[in-house]
Amino acid sequence: xxxxxxxxxxxxxxxxxxxxxxxxYDTSDPSYGLFWYKQPSSGEMIFLIYQGSYDQQNATEGRYxxxxxxxxxxxxxxxxxxxxxxxxxxxxxxxxxxxxxGYQKVTFGTGTKLQVIP
Amino acid sequence: xxxxxxxxxxxxxxxxxxxxxxxxxxxxxxxxxWYRQDPGLGLRQIYYSMNVEVTDKGDVPEGYKVSRKExxxxxxxxxxxxxxxxxxxxxxxxSTGRSTDTQYFGPGTRLTVL
Numbered sequence: 001x002x003x004x005x006x007x008x009x010x011x012x013x014x015x016x017x018x019x020x021x022x023x024x025y026d027t028s029d030p031s032y033g034l035f036w037y038k039q040p041s042s043g044e045m046i047f048l049i050y051q052g053s054y055d056q057q058n059a060t061e062g063r064y065x066x067x068x069x070x071x072x073x074x075x076x077x078x079x080x081x082x083x084x085x086x087x088x089x090x091x092x093x094x095x096x097x098x099x100x101x102g103y104q105k106v107t108f109g110t111g112t113k114l115q116v117i118p
Numbered sequence: 119x120x121x122x123x124x125x126x127x128x129x130x131x132x133x134x135x136x137x138x139x140x141x142x143x144x145x146x147x148x149x150x151x152w153y154r155q156d157p158g159l160g161l162r163q164i165y166y167s168m169n170v171e172v173t174d175k176g177d178v179p180e181g182y183k184v185s186r187k188e189x190x191x192x193x194x195x196x197x198x199x200x201x202x203x204x205x206x207x208x209x210x211x212x213s214t215g216r217s218t219d220t221q222y223f224g225p226g227t228r229l230t231v232l
Contacts, residue, residue, distance in 0.1 A: 033217035045223035052218055095217040104168055104215035110160040
């Protein structure tokens with residue numbers, strides 16, 4: 001079974017500092033995709049970044065980067081130069097590959113609430 | 119504008135009164151899915167659909183029904199709602215069900231069952 005673990009229920013970071021949000025996953029599938037979403041207090045789900053299991057390089061999108069360590073099954077989100085608007089809930093998610101039974105299921109972690117302090 | 123819409127956004131109902139939450143996307147996506155979000159539990163997948171007339175259970179399908187008669191619409195049906203179905207519900211869609219495809223989410227429906 002697929003599982004995503006986010007062990008940090010809440011975190012604080014000083015404005016302009018970098019912060020790492022942890023995500024570990026458990027799967028026996030050789031092919032999968034990892035995603036991070038942001039949920040501000042307004043409630044919408046905003047896609048941030050994607051990493052494929054076969055990607056050789058870590059994904060980056062502006063101030064967001066994904067520290068992908070396949071052997072450790074971790075996909076940590078790094079936010080550089082934190083801004084007040086980064087205060088939100090962050091979710092890690094995994095999609096199974098096409099050759100997996102029930103491959104279209106998606107599994108989310110429980111989330112990390114990040115608060116940026118001025 | 120490419121979007122996923124859900125209606126209603128807020129709903130308060132009573133136990134046992136059938137309700138439907140609608141979801142529609144205008145991106146011609148094959149894959150659509152429903153999630154519920156509860157504090158401390160993250161998002162959990164209820165049902166998903168890989169295309170018209172093809173649906174499958176997610177991790178928490180009990181008490182819910184879905185249908186996919188048209189590509190753009192994927193309604194969530196609660197035939198006999200109970201208080202434990204009080205939750206924030208999200209509909210999402212993606213181009214296909216491949217692991218590389220990003221899901222796009224609707225704005226959410228906050229449901230309270232008394």
